[in-house]
Amino acid sequence: MDRIRIFDTTLRDGEQAPGYSMNIEEKIRMAHQLEALGVDIIEAGFAIASPGDFESVRRISLAVEKPVVASLCRALTKDIDAAYAAVKGAKRPRIHTFLATSDLHLEYKLKMTREQALARAVEAVKYARNLCADVEFSLEDASRTDRDYMCRVVEAVIKAGATTVNLPDTVGYATPSEIYDMVANVVNRVPNIGDAVVSMHCHNDLGMAVANTLAGIAAGARQAECCICGIGERAGNAALEEVVMNLRTRGDAYGVGYGIVTEEIARTAQLLQTITGVKIAPNKSIVGANAFAHESGIHQHGVMANVKTYEIMTPESVGVKKTELVLGKHSGQHAFSQRLVTLGYTVEKALEDRLFAEFKVLADRKKTIEDRDIVALVEAATGHVVGENDWKLKNYVVSSGNEMYSTACVTLVKGKKTVTESAFGTGPIFASIRAVEKIVKHDFRLTDFQIHAVTESRDALGEVKIKVEDKTGTYRGRGVSTDIIEGSILSTLDAVNKMLDGATSSLGTGAASVVQHGGFEDDMLAGHTDR
Numbered sequence: 001m002d003r004i005r006i007f008d009t010t011l012r013d014g015e016q017a018p019g020y021s022m023n024i025e026e027k028i029r030m031a032h033q034l035e036a037l038g039v040d041i042i043e044a045g046f047a048i049a050s051p052g053d054f055e056s057v058r059r060i061s062l063a064v065e066k067p068v069v070a071s072l073c074r075a076l077t078k079d080i081d082a083a084y085a086a087v088k089g090a091k092r093p094r095i096h097t098f099l100a101t102s103d104l105h106l107e108y109k110l111k112m113t114r115e116q117a118l119a120r121a122v123e124a125v126k127y128a129r130n131l132c133a134d135v136e137f138s139l140e141d142a143s144r145t146d147r148d149y150m151c152r153v154v155e156a157v158i159k160a161g162a163t164t165v166n167l168p169d170t171v172g173y174a175t176p177s178e179i180y181d182m183v184a185n186v187v188n189r190v191p192n193i194g195d196a197v198v199s200m201h202c203h204n205d206l207g208m209a210v211a212n213t214l215a216g217i218a219a220g221a222r223q224a225e226c227c228i229c230g231i232g233e234r235a236g237n238a239a240l241e242e243v244v245m246n247l248r249t250r251g252d253a254y255g256v257g258y259g260i261v262t263e264e265i266a267r268t269a270q271l272l273q274t275i276t277g278v279k280i281a282p283n284k285s286i287v288g289a290n291a292f293a294h295e296s297g298i299h300q301h302g303v304m305a306n307v308k309t310y311e312i313m314t315p316e317s318v319g320v321k322k323t324e325l326v327l328g329k330h331s332g333q334h335a336f337s338q339r340l341v342t343l344g345y346t347v348e349k350a351l352e353d354r355l356f357a358e359f360k361v362l363a364d365r366k367k368t369i370e371d372r373d374i375v376a377l378v379e380a381a382t383g384h385v386v387g388e389n390d391w392k393l394k395n396y397v398v399s400s401g402n403e404m405y406s407t408a409c410v411t412l413v414k415g416k417k418t419v420t421e422s423a424f425g426t427g428p429i430f431a432s433i434r435a436v437e438k439i440v441k442h443d444f445r446l447t448d449f450q451i452h453a454v455t456e457s458r459d460a461l462g463e464v465k466i467k468v469e470d471k472t473g474t475y476r477g478r479g480v481s482t483d484i485i486e487g488s489i490l491s492t493l494d495a496v497n498k499m500l501d502g503a504t505s506s507l508g509t510g511a512a513s514v515v516q517h518g519g520f521e522d523d524m525l526a527g528h529t530d531r
């Protein structure tokens with residue numbers, strides 16, 4: 001059976017999208033999970049784009065064992081050199097170079113003739129092949145490229161040494177039948193096509209990325225470029241979990257194999273959500289909270305009579321586990337640590353002790369502890385290790401009402417120092433964050449603030465995610481508590497401690513990496529966000 005290589009570009013095309021930037025440690029964590037998921041190729045970044053990009057490609061190359069690690073580069077020697085320098089430490093490095101081939105891009109963007117572009121592509125592939133045995137060439141905007149010219153370029157770059165040839169629908173414009181014809185044309189007409197793997201890279205501007213990727217596979221493509229949850233430039237790329245679950249669920253239609261461990265899909269999507277703070281829509285295919293929820297009575301009746309009436313795949317097949325045992329205040333550390341393992345966490349003893357202590361405090365406030373609560377506790381604790389030089393919350397009091405300004409009095413501790421400050425605001429969260437700002441004596445701007453209930457119960461944990469910004473960059477913080485004021489203070493401290501620790505946790509100050517929600521503080525003043 002033919003096997004589809006899954007090329008994951010969450011850390012390159014995905015990370016490029018506003019709101020999804022990750023720091024190096026976060027990218028490495030994601031890369032390890034992608035390895036566990038069984039992806040064949042990880043595109044780790046665009047090495048020449050910035051020193052930070054270069055360093056993360058280099059570190060990911062050293063961090064993973066099984067997957068090929070690729071860096072994107074334009075068809076320029078300095079780009080190719082940087083890409084190779086970044087991936088050369090990988091067990092299986094790949095250089096991924098690209099050049100646009102549509103007349104539109106050639107004329108207006110590159111100002112080159114078709115012949116010049118063909119020569120440049122061949123030159124770039126030859127240069128890359130001298131450095132690295134695994135070279136991918138992408139014909140940017142392939143779906144709008146003249147079909148005869150496309151065949152000439154594909155034949156020439158394969159002759160020059162390209163081992164993978166990618167035919168992207170860069171702008172998300174094509175229909176599935178056009179993609180099928182495009183790939184079939186190349187597969188049938190290029191004489192040396194057997195020497196390379198044909199790849200798809202489809203964007204989702206019209207919601208067709210997955211359909212187009214599958215059409216390409218049906219026509220003979222054997223590599224699919226995707227991102228977890230379909231993140232990426234503009235409307236994103238083909239969602240990895242959707243492409244793979246189509247191949248699994250409709251094996252009868254596609255008849256191809258893949259190396260993805262589908263049971264790791266839910267965990268991978270969860271990790272992306274945890275790292276970036278961007279929530280997955282409940283109706284998102286495969287990984288949305290409602291993807292396996294049968295609400296209507298008719299459906300429930302059918303599912304109870306025979307699961308196959310309405311369920312085409314099982315939640316277990318994508319790693320959604322049903323909780324058998326609920327933990328509570330009487331649960332011991334052994335049961336707790338077993339649950340951490342089941343949830344996929346390996347934590348050091350010291351952290352486990354701390355998490356267990358937090359779990360006990362939580363169990364006093366909240367009757368039943370669900371897996372989602374434990375995940376929230378672990379995720380809040382693993383982002384940043386609280387050190388001697390960090391500000392910690394001692395206590396706080398707020399007063400708030402509908403006909404008064406909210407006031408907050410907050411006491412923080414740092415080493416032997418204890419400082420109390422009070423502040424007012426249009427809501428208790430605003431007032432508390434202001435009090436923290438006065439204590440740490442460091443100006444920062446809020447760029448994002450989200451509260452959500454971890455579970456549905458009345459005594460649910462509130463998880464607060466925050467982004468703050470100063471001259472050195474943007475910092476994320478996370479805090480969980482049954483009290484949203486406490487969660488807000490904890491998340492602010494998490495972010496501000498990183499900020500004060502220096503640049504190591506910075507997400508950088510590049511335009512793409514800072515999300516400006518504008519008017520957040522104005523919203524707070526208007527009382528829209530702070531409840």
Ligand code: MN
Nearest residue numbers: 013170201233
């Ligand atoms: Mn793309």
